[in-house]
Amino acid sequence: MPKLDFGAAVIGAGVVGISVARALAARTPTLLLERLPAPATLTSARNSGIVHAGLYHPPNSLKTRLCLRGAALLQTFCETRDIPFHRVGKLVVAQSQPEAAFLHNLHAHASALAVPTQFLTRGRLLMLEPDICAGEAVLLSPNTAIVDTSALIAALLADVQTHSADIAFGSTVTGIRRADVGSGWILDVSCGDLPSISISADCVVNAAGHDSCRLANLTSLEKFTPHYCKGTYFAYSGPARPKHLIYPCPNKDLAGLGIHLTLDTAGQIRFGPDTEWARHLFGLR
Ligand SMILES: Cc1cc2nc3c(=O)[nH]c(=O)nc-3n(C[C@H](O)[C@H](O)[C@H](O)COP(=O)(O)OP(=O)(O)OC[C@H]3O[C@@H](n4cnc5c(N)ncnc54)[C@H](O)[C@@H]3O)c2cc1C
Incomplete structure (x- = not known):
């Protein structure tokens, strides 16, 4: 038995x-x-395998606390166990004045959380990622990492x-x-x-x-309603070899952080995920 x-x-x-x-x-x-x-x-x-640095959540929120502590614990765990974990860093790119204003707010927000971020000069950007065409500004989050899930x-x-x-x-x-x-x-x-x-x-x-x-x-008095969302990735195999995760400024009308360029620990490049709301779980297949 x-x-x-x-x-x-x-x-x-x-x-x-x-x-x-x-x-x-x-x-x-x-x-x-x-x-x-x-x-x-x-x-x-089926995710991007990114260890977020904790840039976006409100200060003093549980999400911020868990994200910052979790990222540190995860890095130590990966180092101890020989799990591929690379601090590749993330670049957020502003193409317009309003997007540049968003980046300045994000930089101030991150500084208040003691999460390092820095603006790149055109010269530094050219050195780090020559294929990026940035209209206004680029913010680097050096602590953002990727892990072999x-x-x-x-x-x-x-x-x-x-x-x-x-x-x-x-x-x-x-x-x-x-x-x-x-x-x-x-x-x-x-x-x-x-x-x-x-x-x-x-x-x-x-x-x-x-x-x-x-x-x-089944047990709770409070009832929860799921809202399903599907994300699709698009593989890239062209000549550009970026070394950072590359993000647009998030669009307020969309869920998620916008379609970004992701790298995995094996060096594969993908764009995604997009966001597609689905009424039912079977719509996610
Ligand atoms: C497109 C996309 C990209 C993402 N990128 C990132 C990222 O880069 N970094 C990051 O930190 N997070 C990312 N996330 C979020 C992250 O992937 C999820 O938060 C995480 O995988 C959730 O894990 P989970 O264990 O809660 O759920 P799941 O991985 O869904 O596991 C739930 C498990 O429960 C089982 N199960 C369900 N019902 C039952 C039942 N009745 N009885 C027994 N077993 C059951 C399922 O079979 C499943 O195996 C991303 C998410 C998406 C969708």
């Missing part, structure tokens, strides 16, 4: 669920549940296993409810054609990505 009672259960083995399971497994018997046959195959495998996920998952956590692939959480006795939770879990089983845990972490609103709504 498999063990069905845990200190903690984490739903979803994306980068968030795996990281949370890694931390919890060091403290309590932990179960990581993933409905797909392998870890981190969805959003966690596959290597990162493999290392985090290895730690989860080292702490003897249980990992159940092909296991979909279909129901969550309070236990009749005590302060814990009961999860209904379906595993393919097998009969559904119930698992108990003192604490449950919902890291189910696209499914997290639906799962939260």
Whole structure:
């Protein structure tokens, strides 16, 4: 009979669920549940792999605190574990006066957060990125980095296993409810054609990505509505060999930071992601 009672259960083995399971497994018997046959195959495998420097979020916000602390912890983790992590830096390019004004505000905002940024002179820009045509100004964020997300996920998952956590692939959480006795939770879990089983845990972490609103709504009085958005990348194989991430000034009417040039740790260049709102999850395929 498999063990069905845990200190903690984490739903979803994306980068968030795996990281949370890694931390919890060091403290309590932990179960990581993933409905797909392998870890981190969805959003966690389809992103830009950028470690943001924390330029944009409001001061004193949780996002700023987590971004700054997370970036520092991530760099140390990658260095300790030999995971490719490169501080390539990011350039934000202003093509008009209003965009230049935006960059000056961004520079002041970053300085207030103690996040380094600097304007490039035309000479320095020519030296660093001769292919950039900047109408007005270019701001450099030297701390923005890229990470090898596959290597990162493999290392985090290895730690989860080292702490003897249980990992159940092909296991979909279909129901969550309070236990009749005590302060814990009961999860209904379906595993393919097998009969559904119930698992108990003192604490449950919902890291189910696209499914997290639906799962939260099973237990929470506050109801959440998901808003799905699809991003597509465009591969580039032309002669230019930029060394930095290159961003436009964000357009207020669009979600995201605008289509930018991304580099990965293997040197591949892509443009993206664009933003395409989708009414349903199946519209994202
Ligand atoms: C186009 C794009 C680019 C991005 N670029 C960056 C970037 O450069 N830098 C950055 O920091 N962030 C970036 N992000 C954001 C980042 O990728 C996400 O924040 C992160 O991957 C979310 O991870 P997650 O573990 O929460 O979700 P996911 O990776 O979606 O993982 C959730 C997991 O839960 C599983 N699951 C769902 N429902 C259930 C269930 N009922 N039972 C069991 N398992 C379930 C799923 O199968 C999945 O494996 C980007 C996002 C997008 C879309």
